[in-house]
Amino acid sequence: MTDVAKPAMREPSEKEIRLVIGASSAGTVFEWYDFFIYGTLAYILKDAFYDVDNDTLGLLLVWSTFAVGFAFRPIGAILFGFLGDKLGRKYTFLVTVTLMGIATAGVGFIPTVDSIGIAAPIIVILLRVIQGLALGGEYGGAAIYVAEHAPPEKRGFYTSFIQASVAGGFVLSIAVVLACRWLIPADDFADWGWRVPFLLSIILLVISLWMRLMLSESPVFQAMKEEGEISGNPFIESFTYPGNKKRIFVALFGVTGILTTIWYTAFFSGMSFLRGPMHVDDLTVEIILFVSGLIAMSFYLIIGKWSDRVGRKKPIMIGAVLTLFLLFPAFWGLGSLANPGLADAAEVTPVRIEGPQCTTDPFAELFDREQTQCGKVLEVLTASGVSYDVADGDELRVTVGSEEIGLEPAWFEDGAARREGLRAALSEYGFDFSKQQPGMASLLGIVGILLGLGMLSALTYGSVAALLSEMFPPKIRYSSMSIPYHIGAGYLGGFLPLIAGVIVASTGNIYSGLWYTWIVVAFGIIVAWWGLPDGPPRDFSDDAG
Template sequence: MSKQHTQGRVAFATVVGTSIEWYDYFLYAAASGLIFNQLFFGPLGSTLSTMVAFATVGISFLFRPLGAFLAGHYGDKLGRRVVLIITLIAMGAATALIGFLPTYESIGIAAPLLLILLRIIQGISAGGEWGGAVLLAVEHAEVKHRGLRGSFPQIGVSIGLILSSGVLALMTAIAPGDAFLEWGWRVPFFLSILLVAVGYWIRRGVEESPVFHEIAERKEQVANPLGKLFKSHWLLVILASLVFVGNNAAGYMTTGGYIQNYATDPAGPIGLERGPVLWAVSASAVSWLIFTIVAGAVSDKIGRKNTYLLGWMLLLIGIFSLFPLVNTGSIWMLFLGLVILTVGLGFTYGQQPSMYAELFPSSVRFSGVSVSYAIGSILGGAFAPTIAKALVSATGTTTSVAIYLALVTLVSLAATLALRDRSGIPLGPAHEEEQSVIPIIGVRS
């Protein structure tokens, strides 16, 4: 099989696999503010039930590091592919079981507790999925196309958002009104069974990363990769995590379900219909997909760091444009606000896999990228919808949310400035010494 054909198969497999994983993950997030707040947390009252439902979205993030630790440990010892298959199955099983859950009205407090348990399983799976997918893509890629190839699993996020929002919107049309709350919401969760079967079949045929093959042939697997990572690269893990927080916090305005809830809340200032808002979110995810790929390709030309610096400026523009447009009450202005936001989201996301892979040495790379991503997601998006809901309740204005997102983005900008650009550095174990030089400005190894 030619190298180009192998890279094509890897790209396809990582896109399909991550799309399915994020479909499952975002489906819960979208349902939290539209469905779970009523059916599982309803007795808490309108505002508190929504805040608690959003908090369950965030709880899963607290378990992402556990998934990252497990996946990183075994991914650096046993390979990238086996971890990806396990995380796909775990995520799909949890999602399908959510579709079968009785509501609070049927079994009382056991209903939200079981819901939270399944969300925790989703969090563990998501923590292990990302590192394996992006390393397969980046480590298979040619150096000159590393940024572009690395962006492919990233578009799984936008495709997952398109699918989850689109299927929910379709079900609001098929099962309108009370029927949606009675049974219609369950269908998208059942659909996960079919999607996971397809993803499993595709991932089984993917070849292991050539970098890991070389590590195994040299018998250079580290016995305790996590221990080595935190002993030698703890500061790098912190900075890499902070690079991600701005994108993740802003992105979870939609992927975390906040905009969907804010725009459709009958007691809120907007009061739009659920279906059109879900379709607008799905359509804006197409823009996110496009700019994610563009950012990956651009980073191959101007470097990862320069692409990030451009991206943070674009994201700040998107953040301060979003709520003024949403607050017009027009579905078209809401869509425009989301599209402007996705330009910055794409330009701070497409280059992330290649940048992360280039930061860490091959022996602890899976652990490094997975743990950094997991910690960044906790600090960034984990409770962003809950914080946004609380800020609006306390201040009465969405300006407070924009300021919060802008401050988090500035943290990521500062972390980006603290790192050296290592675009194109060799990724194989033969260059471990070069890779181990700490890429932090002002810090010597």
Template sequence: MTATHASESQASSHSYKKVAIAACFGTFLEWYDFLTFATLAVVFGPLFFPSSDPSTGLLASLATFGVGMVVRPIGATIFGSIGDRIGRRPVFMITITLMGIATVCVGFLPTYANIGIWAPILLVSLRVLQGLSAGGEIGGSAVYLTEHAGDSNRGFKTSFLQLMGPLGVLVSTLQIALLQSYLTTEEFLSWGWRVPFWISLLLLVVAFKARMALEETPIYLHLSKTETQSKNPLRDNLTDPETRKRMFLLFFCISAGGAILFFCVQVYTSIFLKTSVKLPPPLVDQLSVYATLALLPLTVFAGWLSDKIGRKPVVVSGLILGATLILPAFHLLHSRSNSTFLVALTLIGLSAILALVVGPQTALLAELFPAKTRNSAATLPHNLAAGWIGGLLPLIITWLNQQWSSDVAGLWYPTIFLGSGAIVAILYLPETRNSNLNK
């Protein structure tokens, strides 16, 4: 390699690292804000949805979390089309600001005891704003990062974006555990639960400054110079048979599978261990931290592996293992609750399954679609799956458990979905690892 080429390679590597750090930090903030709701689901019940029946309060709290997920496809439709028409970068500035402001406002909300019915109404309204923002960010960030990643090792380079969800859960969980250890129960319920939302203001300032320095992707710049952007990306996507097919595959196999596993492993296990197994909340938070720490390197490994053997075999393996082992894993968690080691090991095993699906996911989102409609084609099915399938998962499982008077009956829902997704992926999902992103 000549000195000139070496210098260009170093500059390109430095530029990508800068882009990756800024994009990932913003996505971390989105997930941190978004998932703090899930972490505090048990706390929100009595504060905003008081009821004589604790199960009813928990369901209402989970429904509030689900509302933000349900509106994500609307945000994806709006911001995804904007990203294809005027660029990926402007969307990032809008979504990060919207998410940050909505989250900080949650930290100042009066509770039901202060203003009655207006408390849950305002909480749900802010949750809707969060959902719209997440719809534009999550999916669009995958396209942005992948278009900057180049042609080699895209699975490995972009897998780091998938760490932001687990890191958001980890930081939120650690914060709440720390607050609960230093505050009395009364202090935590009075004001301590607000602290993670207040901290969002500082994170918002840092993320906004980092994103101001981001550059538009070279692929979009080429589209704008040649004036080949789509004027109506959503219509173009829905009228093209091949794009429609790939949007369905992204929705049903990749995004829904990843969302189901993510919410089963990162969100519902914590709720299950606290409410059904009755483990002490501090212990559950500690175990969740171990599982999340294990997930981080496993996700990067899965992304690297997809560069070597292909995206499809890695994702399909995760779907099959998820369909096979989710139900037995939760039975084991319930029956071996007296063994902390076995519970921790089970959670780490579930994390490994999750990693197989989400590790290659960032690259896949971009590789499946043509450049001129990529942003909208990727963000809509991805957020539809994450919002309607993944986001409602804790609520649906909890409701099914109550209907069947069982702690695990509701887990047949994710089991059947993952199994169906695996079959469809085996038959129809294309291999995309060598795709040309400029087309």
């Protein structure tokens, strides 16, 4: 085996490594908090920044703007990956955390759509672009920085703190929302209090900068700089270095595609599912996600440490294969525990829709297209979590069990009247659309399922920072690692809430969006089995790639 020549490196002290892990992880928590707080408050932002009558469309527009940030992550990965390989790891992610903090705080200052009209969502989109660019440089910088300080035999464990910090950002976003809810009355929180979590980013930015300014440059980068081994053009070399095209392909589909779709399904799809079609009380959902996410953070550390012993491939393959078998049953279980009345009523008195042009167009209002009467009914049923069957017919009819319910003409002129009228009619047959407060046994079951999903995420994510650092040569590591990671996380994962939402809105099946995750993971398993190295972890070498 011919290893890539390595310049002599200074060995970091234990105290320095603890500072590196602490400062890098804290900064990563804060930066992902900035990114996730938008998704955590999606149900409020749809009313603050989008003037639409359709609840489903409003949420899809929020998820579209959420996805914009992810769409620009690959560009940020290219830009900051280039800077990280040319100028150094430390100063590059100082820039990224500054951009993220400023952009997040900016959302808290934007007037609502009622005040400035279409300018409100446009400004939000621009700030999400900045966030996406910043995050494209953050993860790679923090992960590589820790990996290049860690001894090889502990690299998986040390870098797993960065992986846990991503979940930590999500947990922190929920914790801040819970604190704001406790301190601010509900009406005030919906009116102006939702801005507070965004403005808090100013304080988090100051803390992040203070902690990271205490750090020194990565010993690997320092040694390369002293030896004149800095890449001339990291972006070009990422695609011309021998064997790197295969490694980038494997990192994109066999690593990132798996981990990112499982992660967003576990956390964001779980949150949207409980809060939306299952009608669980908002505060209850936030507490459930906070408890589940806080406990699940430890799973990433366990898996990262385990991977130092068994290798990086085994945990990823185990988690991905288990996901194929457990994904749908997990969400079926969430549905039956969160709102058993919906599932029971649908089984006892199934809903059937007959009529002409019985398809729904979730973007009809946005593009000024006329939604059919049947489509309007289907949209309400889908948003309400009601399963149904559709059949062609000459006249629009809605039957529940064996009985037909009357459709009022006024329902087709006003979205709120249609929603309230249909729900009131279905409530007569046992469908429960009230805010749900599951009992303690059900709550424990929901938390247990979410922890199971969290473990699947940890298996496929806990060792990834170490794996990606080991896959690529040091002089182009920042770029080579960041590009596939942020393309995968940006498009395959970041668009998941939007894609899954469109699938659900188009099919009327509240579980159908899970097929997107299932297909991406299934393809990723094939790529990972083919392309990831077996056996114990090892540093990059040309003949290992």
